[in-house]
Amino acid sequence: MKTEIIREVGGLDSRYDGSQDYDVMLKCIEKSASIHHVAKSLYHWRMHEGSTALDPESKMYCYVAGQNAIQAHLDRIGIKAEVQMQPKPLFGLYHVVYDVPDALVSIIIPNMDHVDVLKTCIDSLYKVSQFQNFEIIIVENNSHEEKTFDYYKQLQQEHGNLKVAVWDGKEFNFSAVNNFGASHAQGEYLLFLNNDTEMIRPDAISEMVGLCAREDVGVVGAKLLFADDTIQHAGVVIGFAGYAQHIFNDIPNGKDYGYMNRDVLNGDLSAVTAACMMTKKDVFTSVGGFDEQFKVACNDIDYCLKVREKGKLVAYNAFSLWHHYESKSRGYENGFDKTARFDDEVGRWQQKWMQLLVQGDQYYNRNFKVEDGPFILK
Numbered sequence: 001m002k003t004e005i006i007r008e009v010g011g012l013d014s015r016y017d018g019s020q021d022y023d024v025m026l027k028c029i030e031k032s033a034s035i036h037h038v039a040k041s042l043y044h045w046r047m048h049e050g051s052t053a054l055d056p057e058s059k060m061y062c063y064v065a066g067q068n069a070i071q072a073h074l075d076r077i078g079i080k081a082e083v084q085m086q087p088k089p090l091f092g093l094y095h096v097v098y099d100v101p102d103a104l105v106s107i108i109i110p111n112m113d114h115v116d117v118l119k120t121c122i123d124s125l126y127k128v129s130q131f132q133n134f135e136i137i138i139v140e141n142n143s144h145e146e147k148t149f150d151y152y153k154q155l156q157q158e159h160g161n162l163k164v165a166v167w168d169g170k171e172f173n174f175s176a177v178n179n180f181g182a183s184h185a186q187g188e189y190l191l192f193l194n195n196d197t198e199m200i201r202p203d204a205i206s207e208m209v210g211l212c213a214r215e216d217v218g219v220v221g222a223k224l225l226f227a228d229d230t231i232q233h234a235g236v237v238i239g240f241a242g243y244a245q246h247i248f249n250d251i252p253n254g255k256d257y258g259y260m261n262r263d264v265l266n267g268d269l270s271a272v273t274a275a276c277m278m279t280k281k282d283v284f285t286s287v288g289g290f291d292e293q294f295k296v297a298c299n300d301i302d303y304c305l306k307v308r309e310k311g312k313l314v315a316y317n318a319f320s321l322w323h324h325y326e327s328k329s330r331g332y333e334n335g336f337d338k339t340a341r342f343d344d345e346v347g348r349w350q351q352k353w354m355q356l357l358v359q360g361d362q363y364y365n366r367n368f369k370v371e372d373g374p375f376i377l378k
Contacts, residue, residue: 001028016069018062023069030077039366063091070094079214086264093261095319098210105134105209106187106281110167110177111195113143115151117325122155122162124199131205134191136162139181141172175290175299178274182281182289190284194275200225200321207320208278211266218283218312219304221272222320223263229253232324234263235316236271236301238353238361239370243346244271244301247374259375269316269363270308274300276322283307297342298349305353 001024009027016023029035063085071083080099085091107125111118118138125136136159138152152164165184167177178192189212191205201207204222212220224233234248248258257264274290277300287306290299304314350357360366365375372378 001025001032005031016065018059019065019069022066023072026069026073027076030073057088057091060091066092067094070096081210090257090261090264093265096266097207098213100131100206100210101213102133103189103209103213104187105131105189105191105205105278106182106185107134107136107191107193108139108178108181108185109136109193109195110139110141110174110181111143111148112141112172113145113148114195115145115148118195119151120198120325121193121195124197126159128199128202129205130202131209134161134205135186137181137184138162138164139167139177140164141167141169141177171295173292173295174274175292175294179289179292182284185281188281189278190281191278192274192276194324196325197224197276198323198325200323201319204320204322207317211315211317212278212280214313216313217315218279218307218310219272219314220278220320221269221314221316222276222322223253223316223318224273224276224322224324225253226250227323227325231263232326233273233275234258234318235267235269236273236304237364237370237374238270238301238305238356239364240373242350242357243298245374246273249374264318266315266317266319267363268313270361271301271304271314272316274303275324275326276320279303279307283310283312286310293348294345295341296338297345302349302352305356 005028006024008031009024012020012024014020067083067085074081074083074096082097084095084097086093086095109118109121122136125134138155140148140152143149155162156164163184165181167180169176181192182190189209191208199205208220208222211217221233221235223231226232230250230252231248233246235246236244237247238244248263251258251263253263287303287310289303291302291306294302308314360370364370368375368377
């Protein structure tokens, strides 16, 4: 750190003893126009019997000081939030709970038949969610079963904040369907949600809104679990197999915390899945929504990268927890026709974002090779 900046912020502060370096770093970050990470191992940390790193409970005051340092940092930069220390064994990790604005969230759910699947999703929104300032827009696209339309009628009779918008496209196009749904939205925030999802934590929407409300954030993704509570989505890294891939797939939630505890911490990424993705409506409009050339694949990754080009952050919220019973409505992308369509869309995405593929994902540790898979050293 530059001497002039350390002097400007007043140097080390004894009020944060135990995490005094953390405090002064945050203060210097507030004053710095440029911060650079050297992605090489230049230092090894010696541990002994009394080391905090070896026995976290030996110096709990260090973690309290760290919590206070983050809280003071947020207070100084005008972000309203509460910093919570994570429980054992995650000492040294923190959860920033942002104030939630009083703003309407439009939840956009494409659907084709599978009433039982949709009902699980809708029931969780009304019965589990603590956040209730939302409207639901079900985008009906090419259902055939009479019971589906009976269920739509029942839902609209029971809930004044739910409506069904009928999309009449003959060929399924995820981007077009969701753009159509967004055109009916009244909310300041849009939550794109697959019909095969189910809310787990009551604060799942609040967590997303609080983080998305930050001025520098344009997109927020959630943690999604398979039915067996292994991780389906905890963020996306660009570059795997010449495209992109979810990270921390299939590891047990709450038992394996991922590389450097990344799956249990909020953080910035290049992309998240639109199976459960929140964005500001004005940001969505400014980038032209989803690119409709990507009918099934690549659309959410492309959207996130367009938002990044606008200078906004894409964030993963580890505390917004949902189940995702993947691909029940439309099926998986297998079979010759579907595989060919997927390959075609990936090819067009590669042409559009080739420069990023060459440069590499800025949020992925360059010491890992994307050819080997997520966070694998060989």
